[in-house]
Amino acid sequence: MKVPLLDLQKQYETIKTEIREVTEEVFASQRFIMGPKVEELERQIADYCGCRFGVGVSSGTDALLISLMSAGVGFGDRVITTPYTFFATVGTIVRTGARPLFVDIREDTFNLDPQGLEKLLLSLPGEERNKVKAIIPVHLYGQCADMGPILDLAGRFGLTVIEDAAQAIGAEYELGKDGMRRAGSMGDYGCFSFFPSKNLGAFGDGGMVIANDVQIHERLEKMRNHGASPKYYHAMVGGNFRLDALQAAILAVKLRYLDEWTRGRQENAARYRALFKAAGLDQIRLPAEKEKRHIYNQFVIRVPENRNALKTFLGEQGIGCEIYYPVPLHMQSCFKDLGYEEKDFPVSVKAAETSLALPIFSELTLDQIHYVVDIIAQFFNSKKN
Ligand SMILES: *Cc1c(COP(=O)(O)O)cnc(C)c1O
Secondary structure: EEEEEHHHHHHHHHHHHHHHHHHHHHHOOOOOOOOOOHHHHHHHHHHHHHOOEEEEEEOOHHHHHHHHOOOOOOOOOEEEEEOOOOOOHHHHHHHOHHHHEEEOOOOOOOOHHHHHHHHHHHHOOOHHHHHEEEEEEEEEOEEEEEHHHHHHHHHHHHEEEEEOOOOOOOOEEHHHOOOOOOOOOOOOOEEOOOOOOOOOOOOOOOOOEEEEOOOHHHHHHHHOOOOEEOOOOOOOOOOOOOOEEEHHHHHHHHHHOOOHHHHHHHHHHHHHHHHHHHOOOOOEEEEOOOOOOOOOEEEEEEEEOOOOHHHHHHOOEEEEOOOOOOOOOOOOHHHHHHHOHHHHHHHHHHHHHHEEEOOOOOOHHHHHHHHHHHHHHHHHHHHOO
């Protein structure tokens, strides 16, 4: 049996007609840059996330970069995040001229550890602490970071909060008396990616920043278009961070199905849990579901022993799987100059050595899920003998 890590073709079959209609509309209008389709999507994504404003941008990476630029982060500043995330979270910090400061992740959720954050902030000498401008909590795999204490600390130390919600559209977190809040709506900026493998994927690159503050919204709108306002008059330097009308039109169609697709992922996660439990495999650890609602962009198990051999075996049996991520960012050769050592962030290092993402996309069949669990059981049973 073949079980790909992700199969977008099945999904496309179900929405083909609608996609063709809206793309035909854009073709007929010959209006490809910005315009009503982008504005409509911004409204819809902001509403979906429980936030006031949305600004469509060219990618999740650019969502992070424009947020940092808008927050005034620049040369010599410090920005805090974790070393266990997709490269863009840290790549964008460095591109502004700022220096990343890392806080290790929690053992259970792979997300930023608020206690580690407090420890770091309190341990920095005053001069260094004053350079810290922002923090980027990442909602890894589709589960929110522990935002309550993170927001408290950001408030206490006067830091801008930029949520990297690229993997977490629609994920929820219970924020004290504010009740359930969606990923991206809790900080000053919420960054999303519409890369095709995300829960809401475009037919190419795309992204969005959401915000509640009117001034931030206005600044983002200018910055995504070279800082121009009015046209050809520049009070600030921005970039070309625009979202295409075609992508916006496609995303608006797909947004109508997002909750259904997310439910499919959650059901698949529940099936894995039940089947792994029945198989009694104590050689793996299932993902912790700490914050509700987890949207399962990835279903990542931990395999403390023989992870690489298991990955190879799954591949041979036709099962797609992936390591997100094999090298923590403090160990990337391009960040050698930061002077970190491997042992500085042991939880991230361990995560890189033991994590394995299994297929979780909503169109997986029950047979396929059974097959994945059976093959993993087979692998470990053969090890015992
Ligand atoms: C995908 C992703 C990004 C970058 O998004 P792109 O649209 O690929 O630029 C940033 N951060 C995280 C955590 C991601 O998963």
